[in-house]
Amino acid sequence: MLKHIxxxxxxxxxxxxxxxxxxxxxxxxxxxxxIIFGYAASFDLDHVPVAIYNQDSGAGGRALVSxxxxxxxxxxxxxxxxxxxIPPLVDNKEVLLVLHIGPRFSAHLSQGGAxxxxxxxxxxxxxxxxxxxxxxxxxxxxxxxxxxxNQGQTGPPVKLSMRAWYNEDLDSHWFIIxxxxxxxxxxxxxxxxxxSVAREREQGTFDQLLxxxxxxxxxxxxxxxxxxxxxxxxATFIIVVAMLWFDIPLxxxxxxxYLGLLLFLFSAVGMGLMISAISxxxxxxxxxxxxxxxxxxxxxxxxxPIANMPEAVQLLTYLDPLRYFLVIVRGVFLEGDGYAxxxxxYWPMAIIGMVSLVAAGWxxxxxxx
Amino acid sequence: MNDPALILRDVRKRFSNGDKEILALDGVSIEVKPGxxxxxxxxxxxxxxxxxxxxxxLLQLDGGALEVLGMDAANxxxxxxxxxxxxxxxxxxYEDLSVQENLDLYADLQGVPLSAREARYARLMQMTGLAPxxxxxxxxxxxxxxxxxxxxxxxxxxxxxxxxxxxTVGVDPVSRRELWQIVYSQVQEAGxxxxxxxxxxxxxxxxxxxxxxxxxxxxxxxxxxxxxxxxQGRTWEVSSERVPVRRLQTTLARQPGIIDAIINGDRVHIIxxxxxxxxxxxxLPDTADLQIRAVPPxxxxxxxxxxxxxxxxxxxxxxxxxxxxxxxxxQPIEVENLERHFGSFIAVKKISFSVKQGEIFGLLGANxxxxxxxFRMLCGLLPVSSGKVSVAGHDLRSASARAxxxxxxxxxxxSLYGNLTVTQNLRFFSAAYxxxxxxxxxxxxxALEGFELEPYADTNAGTLPLGYKQRLAFxxxxxxxPEILFLDEPTSGVDPLARREFWARTNALAEAGVTVLVxxxxxxxxxxxxxxxxxxxxxVLAAGTPHEIRAMARTLDHPEPxxxxxxxxxxxxxEGGK
Numbered sequence: 001m002l003k004h005i006x007x008x009x010x011x012x013x014x015x016x017x018x019x020x021x022x023x024x025x026x027x028x029x030x031x032x033x034x035i036i037f038g039y040a041a042s043f044d045l046d047h048v049p050v051a052i053y054n055q056d057s058g059a060g061g062r063a064l065v066s067x068x069x070x071x072x073x074x075x076x077x078x079x080x081x082x083x084x085x086i087p088p089l090v091d092n093k094e095v096l097l098v099l100h101i102g103p104r105f106s107a108h109l110s111q112g113g114a115x116x117x118x119x120x121x122x123x124x125x126x127x128x129x130x131x132x133x134x135x136x137x138x139x140x141x142x143x144x145x146x147x148x149x150n151q152g153q154t155g156p157p158v159k160l161s162m163r164a165w166y167n168e169d170l171d172s173h174w175f176i177i178x179x180x181x182x183x184x185x186x187x188x189x190x191x192x193x194x195x196s197v198a199r200e201r202e203q204g205t206f207d208q209l210l211x212x213x214x215x216x217x218x219x220x221x222x223x224x225x226x227x228x229x230x231x232x233x234x235a236t237f238i239i240v241v242a243m244l245w246f247d248i249p250l251x252x253x254x255x256x257x258y259l260g261l262l263l264f265l266f267s268a269v270g271m272g273l274m275i276s277a278i279s280x281x282x283x284x285x286x287x288x289x290x291x292x293x294x295x296x297x298x299x300x301x302x303x304x305p306i307a308n309m310p311e312a313v314q315l316l317t318y319l320d321p322l323r324y325f326l327v328i329v330r331g332v333f334l335e336g337d338g339y340a341x342x343x344x345x346y347w348p349m350a351i352i353g354m355v356s357l358v359a360a361g362w363x364x365x366x367x368x369x
Numbered sequence: 370m371n372d373p374a375l376i377l378r379d380v381r382k383r384f385s386n387g388d389k390e391i392l393a394l395d396g397v398s399i400e401v402k403p404g405x406x407x408x409x410x411x412x413x414x415x416x417x418x419x420x421x422x423x424x425x426x427l428l429q430l431d432g433g434a435l436e437v438l439g440m441d442a443a444n445x446x447x448x449x450x451x452x453x454x455x456x457x458x459x460x461x462x463y464e465d466l467s468v469q470e471n472l473d474l475y476a477d478l479q480g481v482p483l484s485a486r487e488a489r490y491a492r493l494m495q496m497t498g499l500a501p502x503x504x505x506x507x508x509x510x511x512x513x514x515x516x517x518x519x520x521x522x523x524x525x526x527x528x529x530x531x532x533x534x535x536x537t538v539g540v541d542p543v544s545r546r547e548l549w550q551i552v553y554s555q556v557q558e559a560g561x562x563x564x565x566x567x568x569x570x571x572x573x574x575x576x577x578x579x580x581x582x583x584x585x586x587x588x589x590x591x592x593x594x595x596x597x598x599x600x601q602g603r604t605w606e607v608s609s610e611r612v613p614v615r616r617l618q619t620t621l622a623r624q625p626g627i628i629d630a631i632i633n634g635d636r637v638h639i640i641x642x643x644x645x646x647x648x649x650x651x652x653l654p655d656t657a658d659l660q661i662r663a664v665p666p667x668x669x670x671x672x673x674x675x676x677x678x679x680x681x682x683x684x685x686x687x688x689x690x691x692x693x694x695x696x697x698x699x700q701p702i703e704v705e706n707l708e709r710h711f712g713s714f715i716a717v718k719k720i721s722f723s724v725k726q727g728e729i730f731g732l733l734g735a736n737x738x739x740x741x742x743x744f745r746m747l748c749g750l751l752p753v754s755s756g757k758v759s760v761a762g763h764d765l766r767s768a769s770a771r772a773x774x775x776x777x778x779x780x781x782x783x784s785l786y787g788n789l790t791v792t793q794n795l796r797f798f799s800a801a802y803x804x805x806x807x808x809x810x811x812x813x814x815x816a817l818e819g820f821e822l823e824p825y826a827d828t829n830a831g832t833l834p835l836g837y838k839q840r841l842a843f844x845x846x847x848x849x850x851p852e853i854l855f856l857d858e859p860t861s862g863v864d865p866l867a868r869r870e871f872w873a874r875t876n877a878l879a880e881a882g883v884t885v886l887v888x889x890x891x892x893x894x895x896x897x898x899x900x901x902x903x904x905x906x907x908x909v910l911a912a913g914t915p916h917e918i919r920a921m922a923r924t925l926d927h928p929e930p931x932x933x934x935x936x937x938x939x940x941x942x943x944e945g946g947k
Binding site for chain 1: 745748750770773774776778780782785786787793796798805829
């Protein structure tokens with residue numbers, strides 16, 4: 001039995017690595033995606049294009065404008081001189097935000113009274129609009145305080161003093177890049193295993209395999225090993241790049257992370273083999289893999305918080321192995337979690353892996369034509 | 370109108386497969402005479418399909434010139450395609466459309482005017498005998514009917530030149546005869562020119578002219594009779610009352626002056642070298658009752674003779690073999706009332722047969738007759754719907770791994786790992802069959818040496834020449850010295866020499882006590898079997914020894930029917946009985 005499994009695993013590796021196309025699939029897309037996610041995917045907004053319509057001629061208006069111009073979040077692309085210029089700029093997405101400073105802004109301020117600022121936002125993407133507004137809010141808040149101290153007042157009685165734990169600069173890369181470890185290994189492992197049986201079925205070698213004394217269990221295990229090994233290698237590569245290139249701290253136990261990784265890959269391999277057992281052609285297998293991948297990523301909390309999802313959908317996320325692994329990888333990287341804290345994430349993945357492997361084994365025997 | 374319909378001058382076509390370049394056509398020059406049927410004969414990989422596709426302007430030439438009905442196929446593909454009809458190997462019938470809808474679709478595509486359609490349809494339906502089935506879905510037609518419908522679709526607008534790529538492969542003998550009748554009726558009625566490719570050598574004799582193609586080269590172009598003519602005085606049939614015909618064939622094949630020996634019914638058909646007198650004393654001195662008589666040469670004889678010249682005659686690769694005897698009772702393979710349904714379709718209907726140890730058992734039938742379904746159930750690859758299957762005393766579907774270790778299996782198409790080397794493939798399959806360490810090494814060595822695979826030991830299996838692929842598949846199936854060997858269509862598309870090599874090897878295995886079950890759609894291969902079952906539409910049409918089955922079709926004016934004649938007679942009897 002052991003020798004059978006070894007022979008099978010060796011054959012799988014040879015078949016995978018001797019084929020230049022599948023070699024590329026293992027190396028090309030992960031690096032590409034790592035670059036794309038590492039640099040392109042971010043929740044932070046920088047250089048938001050804004051226009052300023054400043055009717056005020058006093059020092060107050062100028063001071064505020066220079067604060068905005070000095071902020072890394074904003075880039076002032078135009079200064080307006082009448083309000084008819086506003087609609088075309090927003091309509092054509094040239095600016096996301098227009099700040100209108102009224103003609104009596106400085107005058108009101110110097111008289112010690114309150115005054116208003118008008119902000120016009122492009123609300124088509126509500127998420128970015130809110131982010132931009134928040135940045136502007138903190139600039140205005142800061143300016144208010146500055147004015148108050150200048151005038152010898154103590155400022156507003158309650159002040160917000162903020163400290164973020166785990167991600168001190170609130171850099172969203174710290175949140176996204178550890179997630180990529182889960183995302184990319186899931187893609188590669190799933191595709192490799194999903195193709196393995198389907199490829200043999202398509203080429204007719206699966207029949208040849210089934211008439212040998214190899215037991216279905218041996219075939220199952222032999223076919224799981226390459227997925228596991230390749231998954232671990234790819235995950236290690238991404239973890240190292242995250243630490244050394246993107247400077248993300250790994251604060252927790254490496255062992256806790258790899259235990260999670262192993263269980264996660266185990267469940268991914270199970271899912272992959274199940275898809276493979278159902279598919280007759282490689283095309284169906286790839287399609288099946290993506291049919292699983294897309295909801296798995298959306299439901300995992302990779303980009304959007306699970307807590308925001310409707311109740312019923314939240315229940316569905318418990319079936320998603322990526323959900324658990326993301327908690328583990330983020331926990332170990334940023335929080336420094338250990339084994340005990342992550343126990344609740346380990347066992348569901350073990351169950352998912354077990355159930356899907358048994359199902360795949362059953363399908364091997366019963367889906368033979 | 371006496372210009373050739375098709376002229377090829379020094380045509381070359383290369384394909385590159387990774388870093389390897391394959392010369393599919395190497396300086397082919399042929400002419401197709403107008404108003405006649407030209408047969409393009411050659412084994413798989415000879416370049417037949419490439420040639421057809423070049424003629425349609427579907428591929429670019431790499432050299433030479435190609436003229437179709439006076440037009441250059443390379444420069445004016447659209448004009449050429451407008452006047453020719455092409456039926457590729459797997460014709461694009463829409464299985465979910467009815468016969469009529471398929472015809473309409475092709476009529477629309479070919480721009481046949483509505484006014485002309487009715488008469489044309491009627492003629493085509495009458496020729497193909499499909500008239501009662503116009504509303505049936507194409508997917509529900511039998512293999513032969515599908516092929517006839519494909520031909521009808523290619524003929525819906527009468528073309529000046531008709532190209533048919535292996536129209537008769539895997540089709541039952543009755544449908545094959547009908548297809549030929551349709552082709553000839555078109556030649557006579559419309560003066561159509563036809564270029565037809567086939568792997569069946571007996572079909573060559575039905576052509577007006579034959580082009581022999583082998584490994585991208587033309588071996589000759591002449592009327593079929595001219596080919597056979599060269600062989601006059603060199604073909605004989607040998608028989609003996611006392612020696613079994615298979616042993617006789619094996620012995621004769623080893624004789625120095627004999628170029629070829631094949632079983633034909635109860636006799637052995639031999640080709641002798643020129644100037645080699647086939648006296649009984651020369652052949653088998655110790656067999657007293659050897660009878661030798663001269664027979665008229667056939668086309669196949671000429672083909673073998675010519676191929677034998679080009680190929681280094683390594684021929685068969687006999688190898689060391691163990692003989693094992695079964696002590697326990699019961700036949701190695703027993704099948705009782707076996708049935709298999711696919712939905713409402715019954716692929717195999719209550720068939721029963723049994724196979725004795727050490728015999729070659731043939732499962733014959735056209736594509737769709739149910740032999741592959743039966744075969745897969747025997748191997749345990751497909752669950753049975755009802756009935757009983759026993760192989761070496763087990764149902765392989767539920768049998769232990771050890772029972773599977775006693776059988777060998779060779780699939781229809783090459784099914785080893787293409788991007789693993791020959792040695793890696795052998796190593797994997799021997800490990801799968803529980804061979805390790807020294808025993809494994811010995812067996813791999815045996816396979817490499819016995820099948821002359823040593824020069825290819827580190828070549829990827831997928832890039833081997835066709836004949837070597839089959840040797841490797843054979844070797845992989847024999848690594849563990851199985852008692853029972855299953856061979857699915859091992860000779861389909863293989864050239865006649867490789868077929869002889871295959872049967873020589875199979876014979877040797879049977880002599881050594883291995884039970885062999887083989888499927889084939891070549892009726893003439895029945896004679897190599899000890900026992901056989903002919904299947905048609907899921908039922909057993911006839912069972913017995915080749916001699917017995919031929920006897921069923923023996924009549925006064927047809928004293929020596931071929932297996933194909935027997936098949937046709939039996940089918941007609943069955944239909945008459947209904």
